[in-house]
Amino acid sequence: MKNNFIIIATVALFLIVAVLSCVIIGAMLLGKNSSSTASTGGTSTASEDDAPIGTPDTIAIPGYAQLVMKAGELLQDVELYNPEGNPCYFVISIVLPDGTGIFKSSPNKAGQKIDVIKLSQPLKAGTYEGAVMKYSCFSTLDGSPMNGANTKFTLEVVE
Structure with a gap:
């Protein structure tokens, strides 16, 4: 049971980092909005x-x-x-x-x-x-x- 919790927590943490990375990259790309x-x-x-x-x-x-x-x-x-x-x-x-x-x-x-x-x-x-x-x-x-x-x-x- 403890191993399942560690695996689920690790996957959740990985997903959070991936989503935040995408948001930061998207914000940086939108910030380059000048010609x-x-x-x-x-x-x-x-x-x-x-x-x-x-x-x-x-x-x-x-x-x-x-x-x-x-x-x-x-x-x-x-x-x-x-x-x-x-x-x-x-x-x-x-x-x-x-x-x-x-x-x-x-x-x-x-x-x-x-x-x-x-x-x-x-x-x-x-x-x-x-x-x-x-x-x-x-x-x-x-x-x-x-x-x-x-x-x-x-x-x-x-x-």
Whole structure:
């Protein structure tokens, strides 16, 4: 009888460890729910189809390796978006490596895109390594602040 109890306890313990391992691995895979995108010709290559889908407990943040903008112009053809399924509004800001803010959006709901942005100042041609895309997130229920993110990218400003 004692041997049966030990065998049953060992099998139960093994099953518990196996189930917990599957849950942890699944949670880690869901945590990698952000997209990295690059841009060419002044716009990003991200699309809604590429957008990660968030769950109520997570916020999907798009990533950009590079954005291309035109020198000396305030209006820029750049696609920014809040992925479908996010439980929040995004306010997206772009900050140069020296800390100068050059763009701040109005709140954007999940699934909403911005195709053209207006910079606060024209940019000189050059490569701005370490520019920051700042995502400030606010609840769709009451507008309260939620977790956000700062992502670094390369801003290429061309003539």
